[in-house]
Amino acid sequence: xxVALPMARCLAWPVAPMLHTKAFWLTANIAVPSLxxxxxxxMVPPVVGYAALLGSRKPLPHRRHVEHIITHTHTLxxxxxxxxxxxxxxxxxxxxxxxxxxxxxxxQLLHNRGxxxxxxxxxxxxxxxxxxxxNPGLFRxxxxxxxxxxxxxxxxxxxxxxxxxxxxxxxxxxILYSTLKELGAKHLDVFLPDRELEGYGVNKDTIExxxxxxxxxxxxxxxxxxxxxxxxxxQKNNVDVIITDxxxxxxxxxxxxxxxxxNLSRQRTFRRRSGFQTGAGVNKxx
Numbered sequence: 001x002x003v004a005l006p007m008a009r010c011l012a013w014p015v016a017p018m019l020h021t022k023a024f025w026l027t028a029n030i031a032v033p034s035l036x037x038x039x040x041x042x043m044v045p046p047v048v049g050y051a052a053l054l055g056s057r058k059p060l061p062h063r064r065h066v067e068h069i070i071t072h073t074h075t076l077x078x079x080x081x082x083x084x085x086x087x088x089x090x091x092x093x094x095x096x097x098x099x100x101x102x103x104x105x106x107x108q109l110l111h112n113r114g115x116x117x118x119x120x121x122x123x124x125x126x127x128x129x130x131x132x133x134x135n136p137g138l139f140r141x142x143x144x145x146x147x148x149x150x151x152x153x154x155x156x157x158x159x160x161x162x163x164x165x166x167x168x169x170x171x172x173x174x175i176l177y178s179t180l181k182e183l184g185a186k187h188l189d190v191f192l193p194d195r196e197l198e199g200y201g202v203n204k205d206t207i208e209x210x211x212x213x214x215x216x217x218x219x220x221x222x223x224x225x226x227x228x229x230x231x232x233x234x235q236k237n238n239v240d241v242i243i244t245d246x247x248x249x250x251x252x253x254x255x256x257x258x259x260x261x262x263n264l265s266r267q268r269t270f271r272r273r274s275g276f277q278t279g280a281g282v283n284k285x286x
Contacts, residue, residue: 007025021207145242148217149180158187162202164222165195172221174242189213202227212235220244 091104091111099121101106115121119229127133136142152159159180163173173190180188191210193199198206201223207230218234218241220227225245233239 088218106224136277145244146242148242149219152181152217153180155216156187158189158214159217159219160186160210160215161190162206162210162212162218162220162224163190163192164200165193166222169222176219176221200223202230202234204230206230207233207239210234211239214241219243224248 015275016082023092025275092106096104096107099118102110102121102125110116110121110124115124131140141144149159151157161173161180170192173192177188177190189207193206202220207218211234217241218239220241220243224231224241224243225247231241231243258285
């Protein structure tokens with residue numbers, strides 16, 4: 001908020017005696033900018049519409065923009081005020097001297113994650129993909145997913161990649177799209193949900209839209225693990241769904257496992273030591 005912050009400090013200037021207090025800077029840097037962000041939408045023309053990759057979406061009412069801003073601001077402030085942040089201790093001088101070529105901030109992050117040996121750090125920062133990463137076949141149902149993808153490519157079926165609106169979901173979609181293009185997929189498209197309109201995950205309206213577009217295979221990125229009803233809707237309409245997600249679920253699902261009684265939350269598809277916990281990382285393994 002490059003504009004809101006200077007404005008906030010100007011508005012807070014009358015309380016100059018409090019300049020050196022923690023309360024003042026909390027007000028100047030968080031509370032006042034948040035208030036400005038709430039008021040600004042009333043002073044600018046409303047956004048009148050959005051465009052989707054596969055069709056037009058209805059415009060989001062201006063009032064709803066303000067409601068979302070108020071909600072997000074309240075959530076942000078509540079999170080900041082109610083959480084007790086625990087900062088890990090700084091790395092020692094001895095540890096810094098062991099790796100003088102690595103910036104201190106990066107070295108601190110590595111140490112925080114338990115990467116303290118030369119081999120561990122080298123494998124993380126400069127991995128040799130021929131030996132430093134785990135076999136992608138360790139993913140349960142990997143062979144089934146790959147087989148279905150190649151089948152769709154060979155039959156020239158429409159493959160829709162359903163990503164997510166955050167950085168992880170977008171990167172995952174890009175990785176998968178680029179790879180499938182290299183493998184010869186010609187009938188390929190991407191759907192990235194709108195944060196405000198569709199929200200997180202795969203929803204019923206989106207599935208109906210993708211079915212109507214002629215999709216025969218939907219591959220999710222960074223989402224889908226909890227969308228049991230939506231996946232079943234796709235399956236009932238002869239659309240296969242491959243879920244690639246790094247989140248967990250507590251529901252009983254009849255996909256992608258052969259055993260409908262298997263609780264996916266008790267048998268994770270990947271383990272932490274494999275080093276690919278992000279949605280983008282999961283897609284890279286495929």
